[in-house]
Amino acid sequence: MNNNLVLQTDFGLSDGAVSAMYGVAISVNPGIRIFDLTHDIPQYNIWEGSYRLYQTVAYWPEGTVFVSVVDPGVGSERRSIVAKTALGQYIVTPDNGTLTHIKSCIGIEEVRMIDESVNRLPNSGESYTFHGRDVYAYTGARLSSNIITFEQVGPEVPVDSVIELPKDEPKITNQVLTGNIDILDVRFGNLWTNIDRKLLKDLAADYGDSFEVTIENDTRQVYKNIMTYGRTFADIHLGEPLLYVNSLDKIGVAINQGSFAKAYHIETGASWKISIRKIPKIVYN
Known part of the structure; x- marks a missing residue:
């Protein structure tokens, strides 16, 4: 990993949500380098979150970790995953279609489901509404800082099982x-x-x-x-x-x-x- 953490959300910047994610990441590693992709994804718009990753990911170095949180199903049974792209970047995200464009246009090499028993912010287990802070920012920071390896994220799951949004080809x-x-x-x-x-x-x-x-x-x-x-x-x-x-x-x-x-x-x-x-x-x- 290269200590780069790139954040994308639909949270906006009018409250403390994004700042809390920064705080978690810096608490994991004070030397981490945090960048914003965007926090202006329209609310709940998974399609746009997927596209903005595609627009950006390929231009970042191998080993960069992205955290993408557009998560209308937060707290539900949808999976939390980390995907390794064919170019060597990592994307921490809910498995809800956010990886649609990456999967079809860049390629996904391997996917692991986040084991929240070890990859979750300590003392946050009773909260189910802010996985962006408690699971994704925490796991992304640990991964980009080499505190955990990709294999320590959790069990491998089939790439074919990743959720995709409907997407026609021209x-x-x-x-x-x-x-x-x-x-x-x-x-x-x-x-x-x-x-x-x-x-x-x-x-x-x-x-x-x-x-x-x-x-x-x-x-x-x-x-x-x-x-x-x-x-x-x-x-x-x-x-x-x-x-x-x-x-x-x-x-x-x-x-x-x-x-x-x-x-x-x-x-x-x-x-x-x-x-x-x-x-x-x-x-x-």
């Missing part, structure tokens, strides 16, 4: 590329899809080409319009929409200096679909 049918709106680029309101750049290239896409883009959810069509595939936002005029390649090499949808999500009230997850069809390039005189 595909091309009759020259129409379909996928999901996986997440938002929150601050700017851009849409990030699960469509890989290489898959868009299978439609013979080049920068400057025009595409018909349709977005719908389970109940209705929300958006349909023609937009340009651009290399940068500077490739289009202010206020125009575009397709672009985001920082994860996936296709994004944006409005130049505007929020696409707010403009069209678009949300994210498995129920939000996007379709992309190449059309003849539009030339404005």
Whole structure:
């Protein structure tokens, strides 16, 4: 381990919950290095917690320990686990779907169930509502500080038994590329899809080409319009929409200096679909 502990929660920073997790980790090891992934996951939104791990984990060194707590089932029979990724990082989390994107996009090498008889904050056994502090931060700090080994977390469980959320794969049918709106680029309101750049290239896409883009959810069509595939936002005029390649090499949808999500009230997850069809390039005189 490398003494790095990275925390993600849906707790926000308006009360002492995150600070308590810091305190537990520092009490385990005063020299531990603690970083925040985010504490602004929308309440109970396991899907977004899963995606933010995928967005971040691969860029951290081998041996980094992540603690991810988006846990609407806290205190229930859901398992508490630590997963070792195929890249060598560790994720301490409830087994509720939080590892969906890591499992499918990065890979999980091994999983262990946390043995709370030894990996739980002392004198916390009567509390069942703050496992983020009492189990996950405590176990994560002990693991990242080499106080325990991965094997001492608890018994191994099959990787195939890890809970996954429904997650469709993008595909091309009759020259129409379909996928999901996986997440938002929150601050700017851009849409990030699960469509890989290489898959868009299978439609013979080049920068400057025009595409018909349709977005719908389970109940209705929300958006349909023609937009340009651009290399940068500077490739289009202010206020125009575009397709672009985001920082994860996936296709994004944006409005130049505007929020696409707010403009069209678009949300994210498995129920939000996007379709992309190449059309003849539009030339404005």
